[in-house]
Amino acid sequence: MLLSDARVQQKYEVKQIQGEELVRIMEMGLTPGSVCEVIRRAPMGYPIEIKIRGYLLSLRKKETDAVEVSPI
Amino acid sequence: MSNQTINVQKELLRQPSTIALVGNPNTGKSTIFNALTGLRQKIANYPGITVERKMGTTIINGVLHKIIDLPGAYSLNHKKADERITYETLIGSYDHEEKPDLLLMVVDASNLERNLFLASQVMDLQIPMLMVLTMSDIADERGIRIQSQQLSKVWGVPVISINARSKQCDVQIKQALVEQGVATPKPFQWNPSKPLRQAVERLDKEWLSEHTQLPERARPIEALRLLAEGSLEDSFYQYSEEGKAKKLIEELQNTLEAQGENPTAAEVVQRYRFIGDSSEGSVTKEQRDEQTWTDRLDNVLTHRVAGPVIFVLVLLVMFQSIFSWATPFMDMIDMLFIEFGAFVGSSLPAGLLNSLLVDGIIAGLGGVVIFLPQIIFLFLFIYFLEGTGYMARAAFVMDGFMTKVGLHGRSVVPLMSGFACAIPGIMATRTIENWRDRLITIMILPFMACSARLPVYAVMIAAFVPDKRVIGFLTLQGLVFFGLYLFGIVMAVGSAAVMKRIFPTGKPTPFLMELPPYKWPNVSSVVIQSLERGKIFVTEAGKIIVAISIILWVLASFPTYEPTASDLADMDANGQTSEQMISTLQLNQSYAGTFGQWIEPAIEPLGFDWKIGIGLLTSFAAREVMVGTLNTIYSIEETEEQLGLIERLRSETDPETGLPKYTLATALSLMIFFAIAMQCMSTLAIVKRETNSWKWPLVMFGYMTVLAYFSAWITYEWANTFLLG
Numbered sequence: 001m002l003l004s005d006a007r008v009q010q011k012y013e014v015k016q017i018q019g020e021e022l023v024r025i026m027e028m029g030l031t032p033g034s035v036c037e038v039i040r041r042a043p044m045g046y047p048i049e050i051k052i053r054g055y056l057l058s059l060r061k062k063e064t065d066a067v068e069v070s071p072i
Numbered sequence: 073m074s075n076q077t078i079n080v081q082k083e084l085l086r087q088p089s090t091i092a093l094v095g096n097p098n099t100g101k102s103t104i105f106n107a108l109t110g111l112r113q114k115i116a117n118y119p120g121i122t123v124e125r126k127m128g129t130t131i132i133n134g135v136l137h138k139i140i141d142l143p144g145a146y147s148l149n150h151k152k153a154d155e156r157i158t159y160e161t162l163i164g165s166y167d168h169e170e171k172p173d174l175l176l177m178v179v180d181a182s183n184l185e186r187n188l189f190l191a192s193q194v195m196d197l198q199i200p201m202l203m204v205l206t207m208s209d210i211a212d213e214r215g216i217r218i219q220s221q222q223l224s225k226v227w228g229v230p231v232i233s234i235n236a237r238s239k240q241c242d243v244q245i246k247q248a249l250v251e252q253g254v255a256t257p258k259p260f261q262w263n264p265s266k267p268l269r270q271a272v273e274r275l276d277k278e279w280l281s282e283h284t285q286l287p288e289r290a291r292p293i294e295a296l297r298l299l300a301e302g303s304l305e306d307s308f309y310q311y312s313e314e315g316k317a318k319k320l321i322e323e324l325q326n327t328l329e330a331q332g333e334n335p336t337a338a339e340v341v342q343r344y345r346f347i348g349d350s351s352e353g354s355v356t357k358e359q360r361d362e363q364t365w366t367d368r369l370d371n372v373l374t375h376r377v378a379g380p381v382i383f384v385l386v387l388l389v390m391f392q393s394i395f396s397w398a399t400p401f402m403d404m405i406d407m408l409f410i411e412f413g414a415f416v417g418s419s420l421p422a423g424l425l426n427s428l429l430v431d432g433i434i435a436g437l438g439g440v441v442i443f444l445p446q447i448i449f450l451f452l453f454i455y456f457l458e459g460t461g462y463m464a465r466a467a468f469v470m471d472g473f474m475t476k477v478g479l480h481g482r483s484v485v486p487l488m489s490g491f492a493c494a495i496p497g498i499m500a501t502r503t504i505e506n507w508r509d510r511l512i513t514i515m516i517l518p519f520m521a522c523s524a525r526l527p528v529y530a531v532m533i534a535a536f537v538p539d540k541r542v543i544g545f546l547t548l549q550g551l552v553f554f555g556l557y558l559f560g561i562v563m564a565v566g567s568a569a570v571m572k573r574i575f576p577t578g579k580p581t582p583f584l585m586e587l588p589p590y591k592w593p594n595v596s597s598v599v600i601q602s603l604e605r606g607k608i609f610v611t612e613a614g615k616i617i618v619a620i621s622i623i624l625w626v627l628a629s630f631p632t633y634e635p636t637a638s639d640l641a642d643m644d645a646n647g648q649t650s651e652q653m654i655s656t657l658q659l660n661q662s663y664a665g666t667f668g669q670w671i672e673p674a675i676e677p678l679g680f681d682w683k684i685g686i687g688l689l690t691s692f693a694a695r696e697v698m699v700g701t702l703n704t705i706y707s708i709e710e711t712e713e714q715l716g717l718i719e720r721l722r723s724e725t726d727p728e729t730g731l732p733k734y735t736l737a738t739a740l741s742l743m744i745f746f747a748i749a750m751q752c753m754s755t756l757a758i759v760k761r762e763t764n765s766w767k768w769p770l771v772m773f774g775y776m777t778v779l780a781y782f783s784a785w786i787t788y789e790w791a792n793t794f795l796l797g
Contacts, residue, residue, distance in 0.1 A: 017337075021582040023300055026340040027147040028584050029186045034344075043376045044472025047481075049587060054214070055183040056366075056587035058468050060475070063582050 003048070003059070003067035006038045012069035019066040029053040030067060078228055081200055082253035090138045090170045091130075094158065094194055095178030096187050097144030098461075098588040100206040100236030104178060105141040106597040107242040115604055116612075117764045118168050122507065123154045125169065132246045140172060146186070148193040149297050149339070152581060153507070162197050163290035174254050175201040176245065181218050181233065182210040182589060184355060188347045189340075195227065195257035198289045202254045204245060205233040210589045213365065215358030222354035229255045237594045259292060262346035267331040268338050271299055271324040279317050296339050299324060366461075366589045373462065379469040386457075386466070387488050394449045394492060401445035409438030427629060428622070436621025439694060440614040443495050443754065444606050450489050450496040451602035454503070459593025463503065464585060471583075477565050478572035480509035481585075487513065487564070490520030494755045495613075498762055499605060506581050512571045514762060515772055518755055519564035519748060521557045524695040528746050529556060531699055535718040536739035552740075556747050563748055563779070609758065616757035624693050627667070633658040659704050664689050678745065678784040679738040679792075688751070695751050737791035741784040749780035 006012055014034045017025050029052045030036065036052040047058040059067075095101045106113075109128025118125050126141035142161060143154035150156075160166035162175075177194060179187040191203065205218065224231040230252040234244045260269070275295040280286060286294055298304070298321055304314055325335040334341075372378055417430040457463045463485070471481030479487075482504045489497035497517050504510040537549045635654055659665055668685030675685055683705050691698035699717065706720045724733040750756065756769040763769070 023336060023340060024147075024150060024582050024584065026337060026344075027149065027189065029189070029344065031337075031341050031344050039370075040374060041376075042374070042468055042472050043380055044476070046475075047468055047471055047583065047585070049374070049468065053183070053185045054216075055186060056370075056589075058464075058471075058583075058585045058587060060471070060583040063584060 001069060001071075003036075003038075003050070003064040003069050004061055006048070006064075006069060006071075008038050008040055011035055011037045011072050013072050014067060014069055016068040017066055018068070021063065021066060025063060025066060028057060029055075035072065036069070078224065078230065078255045080230065080253040080255050082250070084174055084200060084254060085132055085135065085137070085249055088136055088138070089173035090140065091174055091176060092140045092142050092161065092172035093176050093178060094142050094162070094190075095144060096146055096180065096183075096190055098586055099144070099178045099180040099187065101144060101178045102141060102601070103236040103459075103594045103597040104176070104204065104206075104234075104241060104245065105139060106600045107236075107594070108139050108245065111600060111603065113600075113604055115608055117761075118157060120764065121153050121157075122510075122762065122764045123157055124502075130242070130246075133250055138170070140169065145190060147190060148293060149300060152505075162194060162199065163294065164287055165285070165290070172199060175199050177201045177203045177229070179203055179205050180207045181205045182207045182214060182216065184211075184216070184218065184351065185344065185347050188351075189343055191227070192262050192343050192347065193293065195229070195261060196259045196293050198256050198259055200254040200256045201229050202245075202249060202252065203227065203229050203231040204248075205231060206236045207589070207591075208233050209235060210591065217356045217358075219354045219356075226350045226354060227261060228257050237592060239596070259289070262343045264342055265333060265338070267328055267333050268299075268342065271328055271335075272296060275299065275320060275324060279313070279320055283313050283317070299328070300336050300339055302335065364589070369590050370465070370587075374465050374469055379465070380473075383466050383469055383484075386462075387485070390453045391488065391492060394446060394453070398445035398449050398492075402442055405438065405442050405445070409434060409441070413438075424629070424632070428625065431629070432622045432625035433618065435625075436618040436693075437614075439621060439754065440610060440617050443493065443609060446493050447496045447499065447609055448602050448606045450492070450500065451605045452598060454485065454500055455598040455601045456593055458503065459591070459598055461588045461590045464587045467585060468587060478568045479513060480504050480506060483509065483513040487517060487520060490517045490522060493522050493524070494518045494520065494752065495609070495758045498755065498758050499609065501762065506583075508575055511763065511768070512568050512575065514759060515571060515768070516564040516567045518750060518752070518772070518776065519560045519567070521560045521747065522695075524752070525556075525746055527696040527699045528691075529553060529743055531702075531717060531721075532739040532743050535721045536734065536736045552743075556743055559744065560747050567775075567779075608761070612761045613754065613757035616760065617754050620753040620757075621693060624664075624690060627663040628659055628690060630663055631661070633661055655704055656706070659686065659701075677788065678781070679735075679741045679788040681733065684742065688745075688749075691751050692753050694754065695746060698746070698751075735791075736795060737788050740791050741788035744787045745780045745784040747780075748776055748783060750776035 003012070012035070014030050014032055014036060016032055017030060034052060036050045039049040039051055039056065041048050042058070046061045046064075048064050049056060049058045051057075093101050093105055105126060105128065108130040112130075113126065113128040115124055115126050117123065123143055128139045128141075130137055130139050140161075142158045145155040145158045147155065148159045148162070157166060157169065161169040161172065164171040175194065177191050179191055194201070203223070205220065205223075208218070211218065218233070220231040220233050230248070232244065232248040232252065234241050238244075264272070272292050272295040275298065276291045280291045280295060281288075284291075284294075298317075302321060302325055304317055304321075328335045328338065373382055413430040413434040416434060417426055420426045420429065454463070457466075463482075466484065467481030469481070470484045474481050474483055483501070485503075486497045486500040489500055494517050497520070498514050501510045501513045501517070504513060533549050533552055537552050540548050542548055542551060633654065635657070639653075639657065664686050665682075667689050668682035671685045671688075672680075672682040675681075675688070680688075683702070686705060687698045687701045690701040702721070703717055706717065721734050722732070725731060726733045750773045756773060759769040759772055760766055
């Protein structure tokens with residue numbers, strides 16, 4: 001599933017990153033195998049705030065669409 | 073994990089050297105820079121781009137060193153303009169920055185893994201460094217303990233832990249530099265896989281070493297970048313034999329893939345793997361389930377409903393305070409310059425030189441200094457809120473709304489500041505990372521009705537809009553006033569939507585915004601940065617503003633007017649004091665007056681005559697000058713300025729028809745014109761500074777003037793037909 005469809009307060013394992021911006025997304029710590037937690041969504045649904053490697057990161061739809069995750 | 077002996081160097085600091093601060097954004101890097109340099113800073117744009125170069129000096133053990141605050145970066149691979157500067161400077165190939173002799177590698181202890189990712193890249197470049205751990209109090213709160221000594225052994229560089237918010241953080245760093253020294257890290261400590269290492273070596277040997285001037289230490293990291301990128305398309309250099317390089321890179325990528333490595337991801341994955349493995353010995357994490365301060369605050373401040381409400385309240389408090397704090401200072405500055413001008417005017421013999429000094433130079437300088445209170449107060453708020461971590465939350469909360477109209481979550485604060493004055497607002501757009509979003513925000517910002525438009529609106533509304541009640545306590549005058557504000561916002565949103573379509577997208581930069589932990593900012597750093605913004609405005613935009621002031625003075629003062637005997641007799645007969653009348657006649661027959669006559673046919677469709685034409689030219693100095701110019705044109709006594717002018721405008725008749733010359737239609741047309749025309753040289757000057765080119769201020773002036781012209785025309789026609797017809 002995509003990070004865009006992830007549920008708030010649920011933890012996910014990052015499976016794969018796709019698209020043009022994959023290097024940048026991975027550089028921020030979302031490497032395959034890492035664990036992220038969806039913290040909340042902004043008022044209009046996006047951006048989505050996640051916790052990854054102990055810090056808080058927000059991503060817009062375009063970026064969350066590039067991240068494939070599976071729930072743990 | 074290999075424990076290495078550290079090869080400490082202490083002699084480097086005995087002679088003057090260049091020290092660069094490197095690190096992720098939000099690590100306290102700027103705070104350290106401000107603590108080390110104080111107000112001994114020089115901030116200017118790097119040539120040709122809009123990234124700021126921050127340079128300063130500091131004294132360590134009696135030796136003066138240069139400090140460069142390199143733009144915050146998450147990675148050396150990435151190609152955003154600011155990160156590129158950091159990268160090019162570190163590999164020693166950027167023409168506009170000095171090669172650093174040693175580095176302060178700033179690492180956020182509460183966010184160690186992602187910070188060490190950049191650190192591990194920088195270490196590959198083998199520049200002597202001291203690793204500075206910041207935010208250890210936040211790490212403590214989260215139960216993270218870092219063994220500095222262990223970390224130092226893993227990476228082979230000295231490590232110190234400081235509190236960037238304490239007053240002594242500069243002392244701590246200087247002491248560490250003297251006592252612990254720096255060390256040159258070894259390259260490839262992150263244990264790249266054999267295939268990746270071989271690919272790097274081949275690219276280095278077969279192409280980079282022969283065909284580039286890169287120093288040896290910089291070649292592996294450039295090789296990694298090229299391998300991940302897979303092309304030379306976005307390279308900064310004109311390499312020779314690019315064809316050969318392309319073929320080689322492709323071949324190496326295929327080899328990597330055959331060996332089971334993803335060439336695009338390999339470097340990142342392997343660095344993070346090493347960082348994760350190596351931290352086992354140096355970092356201990358206590359499992360804590362309780363919520364941190366950041367979690368608790370975020371539950372409220374980024375709440376779906378409460379978040380936007382609180383943000384609007386923060387903005388309200390912020391602008392109300394700026395308004396009430398800045399106004400007395402602005403009045404004081406205004407008075408000082410008027411007094412000073414009067415003093416100079418009366419102590420020098422009357423004449424051209426006197427007028428140039430008083431009306432040209434002193435008035436121009438006053439026009440620069442008057443902006444300082446608003447700029448400094450706005451930036452005190454912005455840097456304070458940025459330092460607490462709240463600004464990122466505000467952007468997070470607002471981003472969804474703002475992307476709907478083609479802007480960015482971070483556009484809100486600059487746009488709202490535009491209601492006070494466009495200049496601090498435009499300076500505040502620097503917090504918007506993406507260049508295109510930033511440019512669009514700058515280009516629409518002057519539509520926000522700034523306070524300089526108020527005097528013009530006030531005179532026009534009082535003179536021509538009937539003071540009648542519409543509904544309840546709402547009067548027609550009040551509604552027109554409100555309508556003008558709304559009109560500005562609508563124009564801004566509409567223009568943003570159009571610009572989003574026509575401005576080149578370039579390479580899209582992903583939106584990956586960090587939400588740093590909440591903390592109490594270092595107050596002296598906030599103050600230093602705000603004062604620096606004021607300094608930048610005065611030194612960079614100020615020059616242009618004073619120059620244009622002098623040009624405007626020339627236009628209004630030449631050719632000089634000498635009253636003839638009959639003129640003086642006329643004045644006596646009309647019962648007007650000759651001094652007023654002389655200044656009226658001087659203005660009317662000056663170049664500005666000629667300009668007004670010349671432009672009259674063009675502005676006639678808007679309902680303007682040549683007198684307003686003169687005002688359009690002179691109010692380029694500042695919008696409120698319009699009122700002063702009309703006073704001069706109509707020889708209004710200073711004591712009865714506003715009322716006198718209102719009466720005079722109402723009673724002005726057309727000599728041919730005998731009907732009132734200015735009507736409600738003229739007034740509405742003029743106000744609409746002022747609502748959108750780019751009638752402010754100071755705004756153009758700051759746009760030039762912030763975009764680092766004359767192109768954008770010229771585009772801004774052009775499109776806003778055209779829009780203003782047609783809107784005023786339509787308004788005039790509409791009002792004549794439907795309101796007066």
